[in-house]
Amino acid sequence: MRRKSIISPEIEEILKLPNKDEEIRNLFMDLHPRDIFTLCEDLEPQQNAQIIIALGSPVGIEFFQYFKTRLQRGIFQHFSKEWMAKVLENMAPDERTDFIRALSKEKTEQILPLIAQAERNDIKKLLQYKKDSAGSILTTEYAFLPQDITASEAINQIKRQAFDRETIYYIYVIDNERKLLGFVSLKDILVANGNELIKDIMNTNIITAHVDDDKEQVAKKLSDYDLLAIPIVDADNKLIGIVTVDDVVDVIQQEHTEDIYKYGAAGDYVDYMGSHxxxxxxxxxxxxxxxxxxxxxxxxxxxxxxxxxxxxxxxxxxxxxxxxxxxxxxxxxxxxxxxxxxxxxxxxxxxxxxxxxxxxxxxxxxxxxxxxxxxxxxxxxxxxxxxxxxxxxxxxxxxxxxxxxxxxxxxxxxxxxxxxxxxxxxxxxxxxxxxxxxxxxxxxxxxx
Amino acid sequence: MRRKSIISPEIEEILKLPNKDEEIRNLFMDLHPRDIFTLCEDLEPQQNAQIIIALGSPVGIEFFQYFKTRLQRGIFQHFSKEWMAKVLENMAPDERTDFIRALSKEKTEQILPLIAQAERNDIKKLLQYKKDSAGSILTTEYAFLPQDITASEAINQIKRQAFDRETIYYIYVIDNERKLLGFVSLKDILVANGNELIKDIMNTNIITAHVDDDKEQVAKKLSDYDLLAIPIVDADNKLIGIVTVDDVVDVIQQEHTEDIYKYGAAGDYVDYMGSHxxxxxxxxxxxxxxxxxxxxxxxxxxxxxxxxxxxxxxxxxxxxxxxxxxxxxxxxxxxxxxxxxxxxxxxxxxxxxxxxxxxxxxxxxxxxxxxxxxxxxxxxxxxxxxxxxxxxxxxxxxxxxxxxxxxxxxxxxxxxxxxxxxxxxxxxxxxxxxxxxxxxxxxxxxxx
Known part of the structure; x- marks a missing residue:
């Protein structure tokens, strides 16, 4: 990867070209969104907005998600209303909730009507959960199965779900009311006999967390049991969503920051560069x-x-x-x-x-x-x-x-x-x- | 789960029975090894050794792996020579390297000849890598494929590998010399057409770490790119092993401890309860x-x-x-x-x-x-x-x-x-x- 200092002026030049969208796509085509972030994080918010529009979904949106919330807000205001809606529709549900919590109430009410019904309902539901609860970091994009199908049928269903699920390696077995019955890993299904029923393969002794649990506890549970994801349920044992292992690291880092502030008697954490x-x-x-x-x-x-x-x-x-x-x-x-x-x-x-x-x-x-x-x-x-x-x-x-x-x-x-x-x-x-x-x-x- | 204080005396009673192995297995049958750990961590080392022998492999070994190294050492000395070998053969390679590093040289030389050839070679190889390097936390139990087979053939190969691999969700494509050619996720293989060749599905733009890299950097890379595992290669790009996401949390916690010690000007971290x-x-x-x-x-x-x-x-x-x-x-x-x-x-x-x-x-x-x-x-x-x-x-x-x-x-x-x-x-x-x-x-x- 070329050094940031070399490529930055080059990107700025490209952004002035008439065919900038195409050039940007060519430049970043083979890069991981995280690498695009490393190259572009110091550009102006407006320039990053242009890059996101050029890259489109999913790469542009993934790139956008690497910014801290405060910087996301700066980039966001350079989007048209349509693009604001598009970005929100395509963000991961957990990232989206975090971001919307940071927007002003007026802004949220302006944009919400432009967003597709399904995502809008999802946003409204997730916004209800308390800050720092399991509900505030869960994603609703989990893979699920009914209990009465065979392993081979299950594999076909999973293939269909694969494209928009956060993970398909952990699959949750639910009934008609979305009550959580059990859990199977993709590995369990794969090594099972194709005729076996999911209810005979699934594990019913399942580790869950409650939607109101503190997110630190949820992260600790997930890491104690070495899980890739943990299902989050409500008081009726209905499956609300999952918290995935990649969120755990963020939660632990935040917890670490709070600890260190306490050690230094520095009060509660506030965003340093963004606060008065x-x-x-x-x-x-x-x-x-x-x-x-x-x-x-x-x-x-x-x-x-x-x-x-x-x-x-x-x-x-x-x-x-x-x-x-x-x-x-x-x-x-x-x-x-x-x-x-x-x-x-x-x-x-x-x-x-x-x-x-x-x-x-x-x-x-x-x-x-x-x-x-x-x-x-x-x-x-x-x-x-x-x-x-x-x-x-x-x-x-x-x-x-x-x-x-x-x-x-x-x-x-x-x-x-x-x-x-x-x-x-x-x-x-x-x-x-x-x-x-x-x-x-x-x-x-x-x-x- | 019953409270520890209630169950602890009960376990101690059971351990005095003539048919204790059977009773222990009945008691813990449906529990996750982590929950067995929560219930038993305060028992005497000798009692925990008995429980491990009763539970056997894999549950007993997994339970053993939840203890800190110092406590593992205490339990270990209550095993017979044969059980020492059995435990070492069945531990996860990364946990095992950590544990053996903490044993005395004499002890290690006593036990090594009792261990099966394959595991012995693995141990010797992993012990070469420096403390705190990627090599010190990697596991050699990764899933791999050649590049010239079809997706359906690949699924059959993966099924065969499934039982003893740390993860089968990330699969590494290697040549005859174990050089790393690319990477496929199980998801990619599953959604591909069955006749497609692995080399056409695989991703060649692959994030790797070097075996001598500092483990903190490796953990950061894995979490920056939101990976489940990262392949570790040597200078010739030969695949040595993988570091999985569950190790990242441990590395981050250790780093956190070191940071806090620096903040308190408390010197380098040493095991507090175990040190003079x-x-x-x-x-x-x-x-x-x-x-x-x-x-x-x-x-x-x-x-x-x-x-x-x-x-x-x-x-x-x-x-x-x-x-x-x-x-x-x-x-x-x-x-x-x-x-x-x-x-x-x-x-x-x-x-x-x-x-x-x-x-x-x-x-x-x-x-x-x-x-x-x-x-x-x-x-x-x-x-x-x-x-x-x-x-x-x-x-x-x-x-x-x-x-x-x-x-x-x-x-x-x-x-x-x-x-x-x-x-x-x-x-x-x-x-x-x-x-x-x-x-x-x-x-x-x-x-x-």
């Missing part, structure tokens, strides 16, 4: 103000020890070092525990084992850090008492920080709260307070 | 010492301003608040930028736009935080000058921290370094230094 700074600031300010309030406590502790600070001003010099080191050690252990709880590697029942583990880890790293800090005090400040204070405060702070960083997420999990709320900044703020208390307690003892 | 505290401490200590060294700089800055601190000791009370707030604001923006770079939502070319965005976000949240901090100084310390110093230092620190937190990861990316190295603790340490410089500069101006 005011909106982003609103997401971030809450945690910052909570942490400022916690910072006030550190100030109060220092105020109470103003006398010691006045007497030995060098004590103050080590405060950023101590609280920073404690914060870092606590962030490390909380990171490991929060992630371990998320992957299932760590369980609450191991809390005692974890406590002793972190205690000894904290001891080991704390002693190394304490020696370093004490040496610093000895060499630069030439004060034996100060070195003793700083060194032992460092050891104590790091041990407390390491064990607190591990125990707080476990405690949150135990209280059925999200352990990820014990984010780095939050742990750091708690440890700040603890480290000051420890430091002054030791200072009072040493300098008395 | 010394090993975990070793992973964490490096970053901690680097951050201690950076903390020394903060101390030096304070030392240089010992005179101001002596004169207005209340200045010291606000240092933890300022550096903490700066660290938190910087962690927020670096989190958002690092994640955006990873998902492709943010590009380096947007650096100017991002700079102005963070500048205005920093301004907004900084003013709110500055007012809060100034009020605190005014109410509790009743010192107008102090309030002015603290308030304006807070605003300046937060603005600088927010923009630095965003720009440093972009700079790292630009220098082809991993932006995730600009982790929370690291940003916080840099901001610590900056906030002290800003604070004392303002203090000198105000209190002169």
């Amino acid at each position: 700074p005011r909106l982003i600031a609103k997401q971030r300010i809450m945690w910052l103000l909570v942490l400022v309030a916690m910072g006030f406590i550190s100030g109060m502790i220092m105020e109470r020890h103003a006398y010691q600070l006045q007497a030995v001003i060098a004590l103050a010099f080590f405060i950023p070092l101590l609280s920073g080191s404690g914060g870092n050690a606590g962030t490390q252990s909380s990171t490991v525990i929060i992630r371990g709880l998320a992957t299932g590697e760590i369980h609450i029942k191991d809390i005692l084992k974890i406590f002793f583990k972190e205690l000894s880890i904290g001891g080991m790293v704390g002693i190394a850090m304490g020696i370093l800090a004490a040496l610093r005090a000895l060499v630069l400040n030439k004060d034996m008492l100060l070195a003793l204070t700083v060194g032992s405060a460092m050891i104590a702070t790091v041990i407390v920080a390491t064990t607190l960083g591990a125990l707080l997420p476990l405690l949150f999990k135990k209280m059925k709260l999200d352990p990820a709320l014990m984010s780095g900044p939050f742990i750091a703020s708690i440890v700040d307070i603890v480290s000051l208390l420890v430091y002054f307690r030791i200072a009072v003892l040493v300098f008395q | 505290p010394r090993l975990i401490a070793k992973q964490r200590i490096m970053w901690l010492l680097v951050l201690v060294a950076m903390g020394f700089i903060s101390g030096m800055i304070m030392e240089r301003h010992a005179y101001q601190l002596q004169a207005v000791i209340a200045l010291a009370f606000f240092i933890p608040l300022l550096s903490g707030s700066g660290g938190n604001a910087g962690t927020q923006s670096s989190t958002v930028i690092i994640r955006g770079l990873a998902t492709g939502e943010i590009h380096i070319k947007d650096i100017l736009k991002i700079f102005f965005k963070e500048l205005s976000i920093g301004g907004m949240v900084g003013i709110a935080m500055g007012i809060l901090a100034a009020l605190r100084a005014l109410v509790l310390n009743k010192d107008m000058l102090l309030a002015l110093t603290v308030g304006s230092a807070m605003i300046a620190t937060v603005i600088v921290a927010t923009t630095l937190g965003a720009l440093l990861p972009l700079l790292f990316k630009k220098m082809k370094l991993d932006p995730a190295l600009m982790s929370g603790p690291f940003i916080a340490s840099i901001v610590d230094i900056v906030s002290l410089l800003v604070y004392f500069r303002i203090a000198v101006l105000v209190f002169q």
Whole structure:
């Protein structure tokens, strides 16, 4: 594949030609829509709209589906009303629902009447399901069979369904009311005797998800059972659609983003490039103000020890070092525990084992850090008492920080709260307070 | 499904019966291996070994494969030599390579001679590939066809291959030397005319990965192109195996874990529950010492301003608040930028736009935080000058921290370094230094 930087100007030239549609088709003929996306993603929305029109359905539509929703919206507004309808009719149902949710209500009401009846009904139905539910990521283009036909008849029916189904490798067996009776894989049908009935081949012990289930749970189920697709049913066990494995990766990536935002105490995820700074600031300010309030406590502790600070001003010099080191050690252990709880590697029942583990880890790293800090005090400040204070405060702070960083997420999990709320900044703020208390307690003892 | 806590003692009772194998088979007959895992994962390794022997192949082996490698090792040592060989022969090749890598060399050399020739060769070949390469996660159980047969003949061949292939939905067309010629999906073959030749149906524009490619890249390619499997070839374009979509989720989860460890400056991932505290401490200590060294700089800055601190000791009370707030604001923006770079939502070319965005976000949240901090100084310390110093230092620190937190990861990316190295603790340490410089500069101006 040629480099983007080489081909981009070439595409721009082609788009100025009178026979641009033909030239575009020739240029991209043999490429996978994903490769077309890689080549064109940085072009102007209007240019991408022209390319989609030139490529038509299905390649142009598939290419369109690779853009993020915000960029899709930008391209979409360069289409004529007819093309808007055409694009919506031909998008995959799950992608389409996502996209329409992002359009304004007026826009949706303008376009809906132009769309063919079948797709319009499908859109309206899927829009009813809650954001982030299984219903919001399902596709209605699944393959299905009745239970009373033979394997050979089934293969003929599947061939007919093949052209517009998301997958024909997993086939769902339903009755007249669309109630889910069972499941067969294409492999099962293929290796079966041609005269066998579907109801004798099908698996009735079937893994399903409910249309209102959270999409993260659905993705986890699909990947736990190593499925290619999972059927989504309503309360009456009627088949509504399927969620396919390619959507799982997107869901996991989104979940990952949310996790990382929590770790960074950055608030809820918002589309960064597309959002106004005011909106982003609103997401971030809450945690910052909570942490400022916690910072006030550190100030109060220092105020109470103003006398010691006045007497030995060098004590103050080590405060950023101590609280920073404690914060870092606590962030490390909380990171490991929060992630371990998320992957299932760590369980609450191991809390005692974890406590002793972190205690000894904290001891080991704390002693190394304490020696370093004490040496610093000895060499630069030439004060034996100060070195003793700083060194032992460092050891104590790091041990407390390491064990607190591990125990707080476990405690949150135990209280059925999200352990990820014990984010780095939050742990750091708690440890700040603890480290000051420890430091002054030791200072009072040493300098008395 | 019954609750684990109810069924667990029941299983333990059954394992004491003389006809335990039969009882175990009856109990688990209709369950998916994943559900057996959910029910039994907390049993003792020896008990799980008994269950695997009772269930036999394939269900027992599939159940075994759901355990993490460390737990598999624990179960494995309760097998007889013959059962060890049997388990290894029947595991999926990709799972098996992973597992054998974790065994000791002596153990491996003991067992290998007991394994059937074909599997032994397969194991030896796969063990050659580097850890974390495509070769380390591929399976050799793929479906393949020659190019000169018809679609109907192909279906017969596929039926014969079906029972022991990881997938028969993607089929690879190879020549006598196993060179990869093309790819057909089972769907393509099914909808083709029965007399059509495979070489006329197959797709020759095929997405492949190299056996030495990093497994993360392979997983990304597979998911970018929405494939069910991707063929892995060597330098001569010979087909070595395939990586299937179910492995992608595992790879992504591992990558996620590594990312989060970087964010928390927690070192490289090690199996937490299975590792000695010394090993975990070793992973964490490096970053901690680097951050201690950076903390020394903060101390030096304070030392240089010992005179101001002596004169207005209340200045010291606000240092933890300022550096903490700066660290938190910087962690927020670096989190958002690092994640955006990873998902492709943010590009380096947007650096100017991002700079102005963070500048205005920093301004907004900084003013709110500055007012809060100034009020605190005014109410509790009743010192107008102090309030002015603290308030304006807070605003300046937060603005600088927010923009630095965003720009440093972009700079790292630009220098082809991993932006995730600009982790929370690291940003916080840099901001610590900056906030002290800003604070004392303002203090000198105000209190002169």
